[in-house]
Amino acid sequence: MRKKCRNIITYFAVLLPIFLAACGNSSSTSGEEASSYPEKDINGIIIWGEGGATDNISRTLAPLVEKELDGSLVMQNKEGASGAIATQYVYDQPADGYNLLFGAENPNLYQVLDISDRDYMNDFTPISIFGQNFGGLVVHKDSEFETIEDVVDFAKENPGELNMGYSGEGSLPHVAGAMLQAELDTEFNYVPYDGDGPLATALLGKEVDATVLSVSAAQEYVDSGDFRMLSVINDEAIETAEDVPPITDSYPEFEKYFPWGPFQGVFVHKDTPESIVQKLTDAFETAQEDEEFQQTLEDLGVVPLNINGEEAKEYVDKNRSTSAWMLYDAGAAERSPEEFDIPRVDED
Incomplete structure (x- = not known):
C-alpha cells in the first residue's frame, strides 16, 4: 500500500511541473499570437x-x-x-x-x-x-410628395399603394416604417433591396416612391439634386441636413423613440x-x-x-x-x- 502511495505521489510530482509549464506556455502563446x-x-x-x-x-x-x-x-x-x-x-x-x-x-x-x-x-x-x-425620408426629385405629411396622408388614404423601398427585415427603413405604421396608421407596399446602395439606385430609377435611407447614404444624391429629403428620423435637426425638419416637428408622438439611429x-x-x-x-x-x-x-x-x-x-x-x-x-x-x-x- 505504501509503495502504491509513493508511486502516485511520484506520478503527480512529475506531472505538476509539466502542467505549470503548459500554463505558462499558454500565456506566452497568447502573446505570440498577437505579436505575429x-x-x-x-x-x-x-x-x-x-x-x-x-x-x-x-x-x-x-x-x-x-x-x-x-x-x-x-x-x-x-x-x-x-x-x-x-x-x-x-x-x-x-x-x-x-x-x-x-x-x-x-x-x-x-x-x-x-x-x-x-x-x-x-x-x-x-x-x-x-x-x-440618422435616417432621412427621401423621395425622387420629381416626386409629387413635398412633405412628410404628403407621404403619410397618401399612405393612409391609399393603403398598400405607395411603394416603400427597404433593405431587408430589421433595416432602418423597416424599423422606421414600423414606427409610422404604429403611430400614424399608414400602410405601405414594401419592396426589398440588399442594402442602401441598391436601394438608392432603385429610388433613382423610380422603382419605388419613397424610402428611408441613412443620411450618409442619401447625402450625395441630395447634394446632386437627384433626391429630396423630406424629414430626418430624429427629434432634432442634424448639422449636415440642417434645413430638413425632424419628424417630431410634424408628429410629436415620435419623441418617445429617441435618441435612436x-x-x-x-x-x-x-x-x-x-x-x-x-x-x-x-x-x-x-x-x-x-x-x-x-x-x-x-x-x-x-x-x-x-x-x-x-x-x-x-x-x-x-x-x-x-x-x-x-x-x-x-x-x-x-x-x-x-x-x-x-x-x-x-x-x-
Whole structure:
C-alpha cells in the first residue's frame, strides 16, 4: 500500500511541473499570437452590397487599419437576408481574427424577426463602433410628395399603394416604417433591396416612391439634386441636413423613440483570443483618429463614436433593446424580445 502511495505521489510530482509549464506556455502563446498577427490576409466581410453607408465607411477606414496592423485587409460584400448571410458566414469561420464582420444595427433584430439565431451580444465581440447615423425620408426629385405629411396622408388614404423601398427585415427603413405604421396608421407596399446602395439606385430609377435611407447614404444624391429629403428620423435637426425638419416637428408622438439611429461597426467571433481582439481594437481606434476619416464621417452626417470594449457592448445592447421593443410594439416583430431576455431600455 505504501509503495502504491509513493508511486502516485511520484506520478503527480512529475506531472505538476509539466502542467505549470503548459500554463505558462499558454500565456506566452497568447502573446505570440498577437505579436505575429496578422500572418496572412484578413477578410473584411461587409453585410451589405456596394455603395451604402456601411460599405462606404468600412472601405474608407480599411486602408488606415492596414497601416496600423502592417497587413492586408481584403474587403468583400456578402449581401443577402438582411445581412444574416454575412453574419453567419463570419460566425462559421475559425475564431482567429482573420474574418471581421463590418456591420450595422440589423443583427440586433434577427432573433425577434425570426431571421437567424445569431446576434451581436451573444455571438460576437465588438472591436469598434465607428459612429451613429440618422435616417432621412427621401423621395425622387420629381416626386409629387413635398412633405412628410404628403407621404403619410397618401399612405393612409391609399393603403398598400405607395411603394416603400427597404433593405431587408430589421433595416432602418423597416424599423422606421414600423414606427409610422404604429403611430400614424399608414400602410405601405414594401419592396426589398440588399442594402442602401441598391436601394438608392432603385429610388433613382423610380422603382419605388419613397424610402428611408441613412443620411450618409442619401447625402450625395441630395447634394446632386437627384433626391429630396423630406424629414430626418430624429427629434432634432442634424448639422449636415440642417434645413430638413425632424419628424417630431410634424408628429410629436415620435419623441418617445429617441435618441435612436443606425450605427456602423466591426466585430469578431466571440471566441477570438483576447490578445488578437486587443490588437485589432488598438489598430481600429488609432486609424479612426485620422483627420481625413473624421472629415468623411462629418461629410456623411455620421456622429463619430470610436468606442470599444465595455462601452461598445453597452451601446450595442441599448440599441438592441430600443429597436427590438420598437418593432414589437408596432406589431412588426415575429417574437417577443422577452423570449431573448431583451429588456426595455428603461428597465436596464
